Every structure is written in structure tokens, then in C-alpha cells.
Amino acid sequence: MTNPVIENVRRSLGRTAQISSPQGTPLSLRPAIHEPRLPESLDSEIERFLGEVKKLSGVGQKLSPSEIDFALKTLVEEQNIHKATVWETPHLRQLGITEILNSLGVELVSPNANKHEMALCDLGITEADYLLPETGTLAMHSSAEKPRAVSLLPRVHLAIVRPEMLRADMHQIFAEAKDGNYLVFITGPSRTADIELTVTLGVHGPKNLYVWMMEG
Amino acid sequence: MSETPTYIGFEEYSEHVPASIPSAVQQATSRFVSGRAARVAELPQWEELRQIGSDIRQHTIENMDVYLTRLEEKVKSAGGHVHWAETAEDANRIVLQIAKEHNVKMAVKSKSMATEEIGLNHFLEAAGIEAIETDLGEYIIQLAGTGPSHIIVPAVHLKKEEIAALFSEKLEINAPTDPIELARIAREILREKFLNAEMGISGGNFLVAETGTLVMVTNEGNGRMCTTMPNLHVAVVGIDKVIPDWESLTVFLKLLARSATGQKLSTYTQFITGPRRTEGEFGPKEFHLVLLDNGRSKILKDPVGRDVLKCIRCGACANVCPVYKNVGGFAYGSFISGPIGAILSPQMLGTQTARELPYASTLCGACADVCPVKIPIPTILLHLRRRVAQGDEFAPPTASVPIRLTASLASFSLAQNWLYRFGTRLLPLLMSIFKRGDWIPSAPYPLSRWTKARPLPSFTAGFRQWWKMRSAKRKEASQ
Numbered sequence: 001m002t003n004p005v006i007e008n009v010r011r012s013l014g015r016t017a018q019i020s021s022p023q024g025t026p027l028s029l030r031p032a033i034h035e036p037r038l039p040e041s042l043d044s045e046i047e048r049f050l051g052e053v054k055k056l057s058g059v060g061q062k063l064s065p066s067e068i069d070f071a072l073k074t075l076v077e078e079q080n081i082h083k084a085t086v087w088e089t090p091h092l093r094q095l096g097i098t099e100i101l102n103s104l105g106v107e108l109v110s111p112n113a114n115k116h117e118m119a120l121c122d123l124g125i126t127e128a129d130y131l132l133p134e135t136g137t138l139a140m141h142s143s144a145e146k147p148r149a150v151s152l153l154p155r156v157h158l159a160i161v162r163p164e165m166l167r168a169d170m171h172q173i174f175a176e177a178k179d180g181n182y183l184v185f186i187t188g189p190s191r192t193a194d195i196e197l198t199v200t201l202g203v204h205g206p207k208n209l210y211v212w213m214m215e216g
Numbered sequence: 217m218s219e220t221p222t223y224i225g226f227e228e229y230s231e232h233v234p235a236s237i238p239s240a241v242q243q244a245t246s247r248f249v250s251g252r253a254a255r256v257a258e259l260p261q262w263e264e265l266r267q268i269g270s271d272i273r274q275h276t277i278e279n280m281d282v283y284l285t286r287l288e289e290k291v292k293s294a295g296g297h298v299h300w301a302e303t304a305e306d307a308n309r310i311v312l313q314i315a316k317e318h319n320v321k322m323a324v325k326s327k328s329m330a331t332e333e334i335g336l337n338h339f340l341e342a343a344g345i346e347a348i349e350t351d352l353g354e355y356i357i358q359l360a361g362t363g364p365s366h367i368i369v370p371a372v373h374l375k376k377e378e379i380a381a382l383f384s385e386k387l388e389i390n391a392p393t394d395p396i397e398l399a400r401i402a403r404e405i406l407r408e409k410f411l412n413a414e415m416g417i418s419g420g421n422f423l424v425a426e427t428g429t430l431v432m433v434t435n436e437g438n439g440r441m442c443t444t445m446p447n448l449h450v451a452v453v454g455i456d457k458v459i460p461d462w463e464s465l466t467v468f469l470k471l472l473a474r475s476a477t478g479q480k481l482s483t484y485t486q487f488i489t490g491p492r493r494t495e496g497e498f499g500p501k502e503f504h505l506v507l508l509d510n511g512r513s514k515i516l517k518d519p520v521g522r523d524v525l526k527c528i529r530c531g532a533c534a535n536v537c538p539v540y541k542n543v544g545g546f547a548y549g550s551f552i553s554g555p556i557g558a559i560l561s562p563q564m565l566g567t568q569t570a571r572e573l574p575y576a577s578t579l580c581g582a583c584a585d586v587c588p589v590k591i592p593i594p595t596i597l598l599h600l601r602r603r604v605a606q607g608d609e610f611a612p613p614t615a616s617v618p619i620r621l622t623a624s625l626a627s628f629s630l631a632q633n634w635l636y637r638f639g640t641r642l643l644p645l646l647m648s649i650f651k652r653g654d655w656i657p658s659a660p661y662p663l664s665r666w667t668k669a670r671p672l673p674s675f676t677a678g679f680r681q682w683w684k685m686r687s688a689k690r691k692e693a694s695q
Contacts, residue, residue: 005300005455008513009281020285024278027460028268032467033261052480112496115411115445135480142492142499149498152440170469174462178427181294181493185485190437194353194369195395196376197244203352203399204406205437205484 031171037134039168045133046163046213052136056188057201058209060136064216068095071212076104076123079156079208084123085109088145092160095214097125111147124154124206130173131165135187138211139173142182151186157206159186162214220304220335220565224549226572230542237373237544241365244372245535251478252532252586259474269471270590272464273526280516283425283458284507290428294490296503301452304334304510311336311417311450312343314504318448320345320414324406326432326439327351328419329529330452330508332364332551336417347417350406350438352399359386365545367531367553368476373544406438416442416500420453421528422468423505426461427489430505433472435483443488449500454508456525468528471588475530511564520599524559526589533583533593539576548573555583559596567603574600640678647675 010018039045046062053060063071075081084106086097098108109121126146130139138159142148151157167173177183190205201207256262276283288298301307307330315323323340325331325347337347337358349358356371357364359382364370371379376393383391383401391401418439422431430451432439443449459465473479492499516522534540534554545553550561550570558577562570574597583593615623629635650656656672658664666672677685 003300004302005507005509005513006281006284008302008509009284009455009516012513012516013278013281015281019282022275022279022282022460025271025275027275027464028271030463032268032272032463033265035261036466115498119407119411132481137481142497144494144497147498148440148444152437152444170466171463174466177487178424178429178462180487181489182499183487184440185481187479187481187483187485189483190435191483192352192399192436194351194356194371195379195398197247197369197372198376198395200396200399203403203436203438204350204410204441 033171036171037169039133039166042163042166045166045168049131049133049136049166050211050213052133053188053209053211054136056136056209057191058136058188058211060211061213062215063212065095065214068097069100072097072100073104075156075158075210076101076106079122081106081122081156083107083109083121084125085111085113085118085121085150085154086125087111087127087147087150089127091127091162092125095160097160111150112144115149115153118149118153121154123156123158124150124152125158125160126151128159128161128165129183130167130177131161132170132173132185133166134169138186139177140184140186141177141180142184148182148184151184152205155202155206156208156210157186157189158210158212160212160214221549222569224561224565224570224572226543226547226549226576229547229549230576233543233547234373236375237365237546238542240373240375241544242541244366244369245541248368248476248478248531248535252475252535253478255474255478255480259470265467265470266588266590269467269528269588270526272459272467273589276459276464277456277516277522277525280455280458283460284455286425287423287428287458288507290425291490291503291505292428294428295493296428296490296505299504299506301506301508301510304508307334307452307506307508307510308336308339310506311452312340312345314448314450315340315343315345315415318414318502320448322346322348322409322413323415323417324348324350324409324413324438324442324446325354325417326419326434326442327354327370328417328452329367329551330419330454331417333454333510334452334508336452348406348409348413350409350442351434352402352436352438355402355406356382359383363546363551364553367529367534367545370545406441410438410441410445413446415448415450416444416446418442418449418451420451420457421472422465423453423458424460424462424465424487425458429462430486430488431465431469432486432488433469433482433484434486435477435479437484440484440486443486443500444498447501448504449488449491449502450504450506452506452508454510455512456527472528472530475528475532475586475588515563518563521559521563521596521603523591523596524556524563526591527556527560528589529556530588532586532588533591536582536586538578538580538582543576548576555593555597556591559591559593559600562600562604567600567608571604574598574604637678640681643675644677 050060128138189209353370365373491503548557558573
């Protein structure tokens with residue numbers, strides 16, 4: 001089956017016959033950068049990642065599971081959290097996130113609730129699927145257990161992540177993730193400089209981004 | 217901004233640039249220039265990346281039919297719909313048709329050059345469908361009813377006081393002049409729209425043929441809202457946005473944000489392959505990709521001009537352009553401004569409609585130095601000047617008969633020693649008739665065409681003779 005646009009393209013390129021594989025100038029070396037970034041030691045990768053999150057006006061810190069209670073309590077108080085929604089993943093369940101929030105008096109909304117209800121949440125808690133140290137990026141897929149709206153609608157986003165999610169470069173992430181249906185890179189909180197170049201956080205997405213790197 | 221212009225009067229506009237434009241635009245450009253420089257300095261392989269980026273774009277342009285075919289197949293197998301639009305009108309009609317089928321009353325839009333190019337908002341509004349820009353800058357200029365003055369910060373020409381007045385008038389509120397407060401007001405109003413719109417409209421930064429993936433790069437999160445909240449997502453994307461694979465994508469993502477805003481990556485980069493796969497999950501149930509030609513395939517025909525299709529819309533060329541910095545975006549009279557606009561608009565709208573744009577440049581070459589995909593903008597500007605002067609067919613330049621006659625006469629006589637010597641004796645004699653002092657103020661046709669503007673210096677001697685005289689003078693002086 002053919003269409004007028006592709007026909008026009010073919011005519012302009014001077015094709016005499018339909019071809020199905022590329023010709024002419026060859027595609028560059030694969031990988032396209034023949035020296036992709038190599039990982040440093042795990043500690044320095046973690047430091048670099050958290051450092052970049054901070055540069056982006058996010059809050060990045062290392063945490064052990066025993067410190068979760070206190071950290072969540074502080075966050076809920078600081079950000080005045082009343083309603084929250086949390087990804088339903090084994091790791092977050094194991095950390096007892098929803099129980100802690102309950103005990104702090106925070107109302108929980110199902111991550112699969114309708115969008116109007118989700119939009120009322122103050123806090124969204126996710127994990128990530130991959131992390132990029134060089135840019136302080138969280139990369140995440142989307143599914144019924146890990147809805148994309150949790151990292152988008154609430155005004156505060158907390159990502160609880162682990163060192164094994166770190167990848168040295170985008171190449172590795174893409175190799176693993178390209179067959180998925182949806183992937184998003186989150187690099188810092190929502191921002192704009194559209195009015196007189198004044199940097200403003202939280203214009204449509206979350207205003208505050210917290211990243212906790214779990215250790216041990 | 218949306219109707220296709222019939223003539224772009226760059227010169228007339230640039231003589232009457234509003235005083236607020238250059239200072240506002242230069243504030244933005246200087247910030248982006250220093251941001252870009254800082255990011256580039258961090259990356260030792262920057263030049264290598266640019267070369268690879270340029271090579272991949274070259275390869276893609278030469279094989280656009282192959283990759284577009286592959287893209288269509290992959291989008292369809294991921295459950296998406298693909299529509300082909302030969303013209304702007306086709307694209308508008310396709311989007312309207314989809315909207316009508318889904319009974320859409322309100323659509324939310326993320327920033328998109330392609331929909332500005334086709335004037336989609338006006339078209340939908342004429343059909344009774346509200347189309348709301350949700351990028352803060354775009355929202356402001358939609359309220360103001362003007363076009364963008366800069367590709368990244370479209371409302372940079374407006375002061376916060378003007379924006380506050382605009383909000384107060386159009387939204388019937390009492391808006392303060394604080395930028396952060398203004399952004400908060402826009403967030404609240406647009407949040408409502410995101411949650412209630414039946415359709416999300418977006419553009420796209422890249423289309424990955426390998427998997428049929430739409431890549432969108434944004435900072436505010438409105439792009440995510442438009443592609444997450446409504447059940448219907450329609451993306452309108454130019455056919456030039458196709459790239460071969462994810463490996464290529466790594467290169468362009470590293471080049472794009474660094475060149476555009478001086479960020480390492482923009483805040484949100486989305487990779488969307490078809491509609492959502494499971495029920496009950498967020499994300500649109502239906503995904504439509506409208507692939508827009510609108511003159512791009514015609515540009516492919518010109519082997520010099522088509523390099524413009526390599527563009528990844530970062531705006532770095534405009535940020536360094538001495539002309540752009542003094543006139544701003546409006547002067548370019550189309551959806552795209554700056555040096556890239558000066559080489560794209562004439563090719564899309566016609567070299568007669570945009571005939572002034574190839575001249576809207578000093579040819580200083582700063583644009584080519586920063587272009588992340590190495591588009592030779594000055595070369596294309598010169599090429600387009602020729603097309604403006606000689607028409608759009610690219611026949612090799614031919615000289616007129618008198619010029620060719622003169623040239624062959626000259627090449628013959630310069631090759632004959634005796635004839636050349638004879639000429640050098642003859643010329644001063646001929647010239648003495650017209651000489652006034654050391655100069656010839658007016659000469660007979662065709663030399664009069666020169667002397668009308670400036671006098672000719674008189675010819676004193678042939679080179680050999682002059683050399684002898686010169687040596688003699690020097691000897692005299694040294695003694």
C-alpha cells in the first residue's frame with residue numbers, strides 16, 4: 001500500500017524503484033558514540049546522581065530502610081501533605097510506605113483512581129526503572145501498578161530508588177526499554193522561564209521533587 | 217500567525233521594530249548562549265557528537281521514504297493510527313475529522329511548531345472546537361493574539377506588567393505582576409482544562425522508525441498532561457522528524473537540550489509507542505499520528521537547500537544571530553524565525569513570498585558554528601539568494617553574450633605576449649582622453665556604469681614598466 005506523501009518523497013529523491021533498505025550515506029558507528037560513558041565506582045555514581053538532582057532544585061539523599069519513618073514524617077510536615085497516592089510495587093509495599101502514611105494521618109488515594117481524584121493529591125510516591133547519574137534523571141515505564149499520573153499530578157513527587165537502577169548512559173536504558181509502550185525521563189521538577197525569564201518551578205507538573213536512594 | 221503569508225516584508229518590519237523587542241530578545245538569547253557554552257564545555261566529545269548527528273540526519277534525508285514506511289508499519293502494529301497529510305489543509309481536516317468522530321468540544325495542546333505551521337487552532341475554533349495552548353508562553357501569546365518572538369520563550373517580548381494586565385482583562389481576575397504568581401494562576405486554570413479536555417494535541421521532537429515511537433521533549437509538564445489526561449491523543453508531526461533508531465536518538469537527545477536551553481536534558485522526555493496497552497491505566501485509549509508533508513518533500517528535491525530538513529528546532533542559530541537579536545521573531549513573518557527561518561520559509565512558502573529572508577543575514581556564519589547538526593546555513597542562504605534572483609530551477613548559472621565575448625577576448629589576448637604588451641601601451645593613450653588629474657571622473661559606456669558611482673583611477677603604466685620605475689625610485693631613495 002502506498003500514499004501520496006511517500007510517493008512525493010520518492011520522486012524528489014529520484015527513486016526509480018521502491019526500496020526497503022537504506023542506501024547512500026551509511027549510518028554512523030553503532031553505538032553512535034563510539035565511546036559511550038563508562039560507569040565509575042558505585043559510590044561515585046550515586047554521589048553524582050544525587051548531586052545532579054540537587055543542581056536541578058530537587059532534594060536528593062541517601063537513606064536506610066530504618067530511616068524511612070522519620071524521613072516520611074518530616075516530608076509530610078514540611079510539605080503539609082494531606083492526601084497521597086503511591087505506586088503498588090513490591091518494594092514500596094515491603095518498605096511499608098502506605099502504613100507509615102496512614103499512621104501519619106495522610107489520606108491515601110488509589111493510584112488507579114480517576115484523574116479528578118488523583119489531582120487532589122498533594123504527594124505522589126513512585127520508584128523508577130532506571131537512573132541516569134550524568135543528568136540526575138529518573139526513567140520510568142507506566143502500567144496499571146505504576147501509573148504515569150502519580151509522578152505528574154500531585155504537587156510533590158517522591159521517588160524511592162535503589163542503586164541497581166543506575167545505568168551509565170542512555171544507550172543502556174534504550175537497549176532495555178525500547179520495546180515498551182511508554183517511557184518518561186524526569187530530570188528535575190517541572191519548570192518554566194516563560195515570564196521575563198524568571199525560573200518558576202511547578203508550573204504544570206510537581207513543584208517539589210524528592211529522590212531517596214535506599215541503601216542496605 | 218497561523219494563516220499562510222502571501223508576502224513577508226522583512227525589511228519594512230525591521231525598520232519599525234518596537235523598542236521593547238531587541239532588549240527583551242537579547243536578554244533571552246544571551247542567557248541561552250552562555251548556558252549552551254557551559255554545557256558544551258562539559259562534554260569533550262561535543263564536536264564528534266555534532267558530526268555524528270549531522271551524518272545521521274544526512275542518512276535519514278537520503279532514505280526518508282524507507283524510514284517513513286517503517287515508521288508507519290510500527291505505529292500501526294503498536295495499535296496507533298497513521299494519517300498522511302500532503303498539505304496544511306489536509307492535516308487540519310484530518311484532525312477535525314478525528315475530533316468530530318469523538319465528539320470533542322475542547323482540546324488541550326502542547327507546544328508544537330507543526331500545528332502553528334498549519335494554523336490548526338484557528339481551523340478548529342472556526343469549527344466550534346476550543347483549542348487551548350498550555351505551554352505557559354504559548355498560553356500568554358494565545359491570550360494576546362500575537363505570534364511568538366522566540367522559539368523557546370515565545371512571550372519574551374512581554375513584560376510582567378503587560379502579562380498581568382492581559383490576565384486581568386481576558387480571565388476577568390485581578391492578576392498581580394509577580395511572575396511566580398502569574399504562573400500559579402495559569403497552572404490552576406489550565407489544570408481544569410487538562411482534566412476536562414476530550415482530546416490532547418501535540419507535536420513531536422523525533423519519530424523513531426525502529427519502534428514507531430513518538431519522542432516529546434518539554435519542561436513544564438504540559439506535554440505530559442496533554443498525552444496522559446485525555447483519552448484521545450493526536451500528534452501532528454512533520455515527516456522530517458523521522459530518525460532511524462534509538463541509538464540515533466541518544467545523539468539527538470544529548471545535542472538538543474544543551475543547544476536549546478543549556479540544560480543537559482529537558483525536564484520531561486516522553487517516549488510514546490502507540491496507545492496505552494492495558495485497561496485501567498492512565499494514558500490515551502487512542503493514538504493518532506498525522507504525518508505532515510506541506511512542502512517538505514518538495515524541499516528534498518533541492519540537493520543544497522534540503523539540508524534545512526536536518527534541523528532539530530533548538531533555536532541556537534537564532535540566539536547567536538546579530539540580525540535576529542535586533543529584530544526578534546516577528547520580522548520573519550512565519551511560524552519559524554531566525555537564520556533557520558530564513559532558509560526554511562523561502563523553501564516552504566516560495567522564494568517570491570519570502571524573497572527578502574535570504575538577505576536577512578550578514579553571512580557572519582555564527583549560526584553554522586553552533587548548529588548541533590551542522591546545517592551550512594550561510595551556504596544555503598547564498599543558494600537561496602540565487603534562487604530568488606534566477607528562479608527556482610537550478611540550472612547552472614550562465615553569463616550573458618557580451619560578458620562571454622569579453623571573457624574569451626581577454627583570455628586570447630592575455631595569452632599572446634605581443635598583444636598584451638601592445639595593450640599596455642594602448643590603454644594609457646586611450647585613457648588620457650578622459651583623464652582629469654589622476655582620475656577618470658566619467659567614461660563612455662559601458663564603463664560609465666562604473667564611473668556613475670565612483671571615479672576610475674587612471675592607468676599610468678604596464679606592470680613591467682611600473683616595476684622598473686618603482687625599483688629606480690627605491691634606489692634613489694636609499695642613496
